[in-house]
Amino acid sequence: MGEDPIYSPFFGVMGATSAMVFSAMGAAYGTAKSGTGIAAMAVMRPEAIMKSMLPVIMAGIIAIYGVVVAVLIAGELTATGYTLFKGFVHLGAGLSVGLSGLAAGYAVGAVGDAGVRGTAQQPRLFVGMVLILIFAEVLGLYGLIVAIYLYAKK
């Protein structure tokens, strides 16, 4: 049991907010940047479009990391019995997944844009793009791991 002031749910709500908002920013940047790259290279090589959807899917997965943590935090929000400890732990969890997702989304977007444009000109680059995208995606996963570990603290 810890102290239970009235304002501790504010920090929990801010945790859920930052989890969703920042990972959505990263996912939106990733989708937009690689989407414009796909639209540009599709004119030259329409048969490579479906293969090039990979960066868009990975950006969507980053948004899902944020949704998972936000839903977990929102499920634990209560008016009474919500200690300051829980509030700050949830804030930390939300910030960790959110800001990592923002950074990972930026990386996925930039790499996806350059990757699909390069793959259109040189198809052997596809495997290299996948490898770099995996490393970028795993940054968001690190944030998710820390968030889940924090969330499960008693």
Added chain:
Amino acid sequence: MMSVASNTASTPYSYNSYAKYVYGYIASLIAFILTVIVFYYVLTGRGERIDFGWFLMETSPYMWASIGVGLAVSLSVVGAALGIYTTGVSIIGGGVKAPRIKTKNLISVIFCEAVAIYGLIIAIVLTGQIVIYTPELADSDYTVKSRNWFSGYAMFGAGIITGVVNLVCGICVGQVGSGAALSDAADPTLFVKVLIIEIFGSAIGLFGLIVSVLVISKAKMGDKA
């Protein structure tokens, strides 16, 4: 005359070359004022007066709820507007040489508009949750007060989630829609494939809607404990 002309050019250390740091100036001015205020309180022995918890307790939950409602709809509309601006300009530009694209690419504009509708829905749902509570009852009964204060915070959070997520989603859908319009102008078979990317972008806005509905489902204002 020569020296005045070369000073108004963008050479380094000319009068105008410092203008690009204006955001840095504003941010450092705010940080300086805040530092002076905090040091004043701390050094005169009143450090506990700087209390974020006091601020959260004293402000009315109506303020948090109303700011949440306002931001939910306004930021969503800003996102939708930025999206429509990017997409619409590209549709018109590409339609100069390929006027056939103008009807099919209205789908991209509709995707952006849907983002604004998400914000509108959440704002209406949030407004329906704002209920009057009697202040005397709140002061006497701890459960009533904590429930109302919690609802205020939850509505603020739900509004921020919806607003900012729809803002970035609208910008994203607009960018991809612009690419879709231009590749459609080049080759009509490409439009449907690039539309798939727009659907991924639209899904981000839906995630924000789901999470904010989840957050708001816990909130209940009013006089009941």
